[in-house]
Amino acid sequence: xxxxxxxxxxxxxxxxxxxxxxxxxxxxxxxxxxxxxxxxxxxxxxxxxxxxxxxxxxxxxxxxxxxxxxxxxxxxxxxxxxxxxxxxxxxxxxxxxxxxxxxxxxxxxxxxxxxxxxxxxxxxxxxxxxxxxxxxxxxxxxxxxxxxxxxxxxxxxxxxxxxxxxxxxxxxxxxxxxxxxxxxxxxxxxxxxxxxxxxxxxxxxxxxxxxxxxxxxxxxxxxxxxxxxxxxxxxxxxxxxxxxxxxxxxxxxxxxxxxxxxxxxxxxxxxxxxxxxxxxxxxxxxxxxxxxxxxxxxxxxxxxxxxxxxxxx
Amino acid sequence: xxxxxxxxxxxxxxxxxxxxxxxxxxxxxxxxxxxxxxxxxxxxxxxxxxxxxxxxxxxxxxxxxxxxxxxxxxxxxxxxxxxxxxxxxxxxxxxxxxxxxxxxxxxxxxxxxxxxxxxxxxxxxxxxxxxxxxxxxxxxxxxxxxxxxxxxxxxxxxxxxxxxxxxxxxxxxxxxxxxxxxxxxxxxxxxxxxxxxxxxxxxxxxxxxxxxxxxxxxxxxxxxxxxxxxxxxxxxxxxxxxxxxxxxxxxxxxxxxxxxxxxxxxxxxxxxxxxxxxxxxxxxxxxxxxxxxxxxxxxxxxxxxxxxxxxxx
Numbered sequence: 001x002x003x004x005x006x007x008x009x010x011x012x013x014x015x016x017x018x019x020x021x022x023x024x025x026x027x028x029x030x031x032x033x034x035x036x037x038x039x040x041x042x043x044x045x046x047x048x049x050x051x052x053x054x055x056x057x058x059x060x061x062x063x064x065x066x067x068x069x070x071x072x073x074x075x076x077x078x079x080x081x082x083x084x085x086x087x088x089x090x091x092x093x094x095x096x097x098x099x100x101x102x103x104x105x106x107x108x109x110x111x112x113x114x115x116x117x118x119x120x121x122x123x124x125x126x127x128x129x130x131x132x133x134x135x136x137x138x139x140x141x142x143x144x145x146x147x148x149x150x151x152x153x154x155x156x157x158x159x160x161x162x163x164x165x166x167x168x169x170x171x172x173x174x175x176x177x178x179x180x181x182x183x184x185x186x187x188x189x190x191x192x193x194x195x196x197x198x199x200x201x202x203x204x205x206x207x208x209x210x211x212x213x214x215x216x217x218x219x220x221x222x223x224x225x226x227x228x229x230x231x232x233x234x235x236x237x238x239x240x241x242x243x244x245x246x247x248x249x250x251x252x253x254x255x256x257x258x259x260x261x262x263x264x265x266x267x268x269x270x271x272x273x274x275x276x277x278x279x280x281x282x283x284x285x286x287x288x289x290x291x292x293x294x295x296x297x298x299x300x301x302x303x304x305x306x307x308x309x310x311x312x313x
Numbered sequence: 314x315x316x317x318x319x320x321x322x323x324x325x326x327x328x329x330x331x332x333x334x335x336x337x338x339x340x341x342x343x344x345x346x347x348x349x350x351x352x353x354x355x356x357x358x359x360x361x362x363x364x365x366x367x368x369x370x371x372x373x374x375x376x377x378x379x380x381x382x383x384x385x386x387x388x389x390x391x392x393x394x395x396x397x398x399x400x401x402x403x404x405x406x407x408x409x410x411x412x413x414x415x416x417x418x419x420x421x422x423x424x425x426x427x428x429x430x431x432x433x434x435x436x437x438x439x440x441x442x443x444x445x446x447x448x449x450x451x452x453x454x455x456x457x458x459x460x461x462x463x464x465x466x467x468x469x470x471x472x473x474x475x476x477x478x479x480x481x482x483x484x485x486x487x488x489x490x491x492x493x494x495x496x497x498x499x500x501x502x503x504x505x506x507x508x509x510x511x512x513x514x515x516x517x518x519x520x521x522x523x524x525x526x527x528x529x530x531x532x533x534x535x536x537x538x539x540x541x542x543x544x545x546x547x548x549x550x551x552x553x554x555x556x557x558x559x560x561x562x563x564x565x566x567x568x569x570x571x572x573x574x575x576x577x578x579x580x581x582x583x584x585x586x587x588x589x590x591x592x593x594x595x596x597x598x599x600x601x602x603x604x605x606x607x608x609x610x611x612x613x614x615x616x617x618x619x620x621x622x623x624x625x626x
Binding site (some may be wrong): 162188295304310 | 414475476506608609610613618
């Protein structure tokens, strides 16, 4: 295992809260630089204003972690691949399905590692749930992902703008757990999408799925809602054919089996992400799970639109 | 080149109008059977009520052409792949992005040929336009796809139901030409989607693209409208950096270069489809261009929804 030099592009909240501290404590990585339009600095490493300046100054850099807003991620990632960099992408990996598919092709053509991260997949309960689902049949699935948009995205207008994903911004985390643990792929067969009268993205959504992992006639659903005040709910409940009940709680960090808490660990999502990225870099392998993003696009394609009260902060 | 036995699954209008006569005149194929729930028959070949009956009776069949409605295409295709069949899919190849991606994986795992057809790609002007675009830069692109839904889809309620695609049903034909001729991929950056007040799919759409094939700042747009009476318009106008103007007319069957009609041939879309399928079967190769479908999904993801007058037949 070699040590990999890495730069962070886009030094916003997620980079400061997660990427920088996790890189600092992982000996497989050495933080080499930051790229920040606003000139955010950290002692001991240079800050560049643009990726082009970074690549010109440090052509031997191993990798970049792209933490910019999603809208520019394809362009920034392509520039990185063209500079020969290995690339880690924050979620969602691109603004559109087409741009993600293009990045996969471009990375393969350049023999660069491309890693699309889905942070929720790294919670402790997820791996155990996957093990217990392997080979089993699902009698029912109920995803409930209800949170308060005012608490988690205060004043962030971009979430309501076309392409801003709306409630699918948190909902895709649940879908990324589903695609990770499911023994067979899931497909969206119907969806209702609830739009505030004055906004361009949904504030709530309800999805119905089909899957060969489910028993015939099984109810397979997801409910996303951004209007929940008080307690927040990020739960995936699965009943298996043999009667076993699996409940992923708190976004996957806890797993109850038949009501008994079996896994309960502190969230360590980004530790898991960087441990996996180190392995991918060592082996020269890419890992891009497009399935969560495809499910969101499919919900928008098949979804029936409904209108609800206007949303104001 | 060997002769391939083939069965048609779903004997509706497109099978009768196109697939059956084209198979009959292509010596690379031998029509072996029909599958028709309604029991539609053709002299000289057996009709089965279900695909399962077909595969039980004819396990050595080479291929099936799936001409059912799109909503069941994934399920019917998967059943065919599981029976070891090579598969031709009518457009659109599946109801969702996820189902198409799944079919690609499943066909590869079973070493079966999977061919997703986009009939508009086989018009005579398309290949010539592709040649003239190769290596060039696009100064402007204007797709205009305007037709009368009452003429082309009389009384077909499914086009207005969630997942029915609406005006993207014809629009995806234009996008399939774009993805075929473009020297670099196109991405949807913005879209407006116009829904009748009483319907669940758009009656009109306007898309804006970005592409490395375009000059910086180039206007790259598509306009789809189902409300055009009288003359129908299926045109793609492209201006190149060197001043050349390419105009694909009548869905791609004609090409004008700087106003002069350079290619004008009768439509022979399905002849082209089956000629290509024969080659794919001979070589054991799949051909699935998911890009047109991805662009539609992306337009739904980034699109701004607008409401217009209710639509009644």
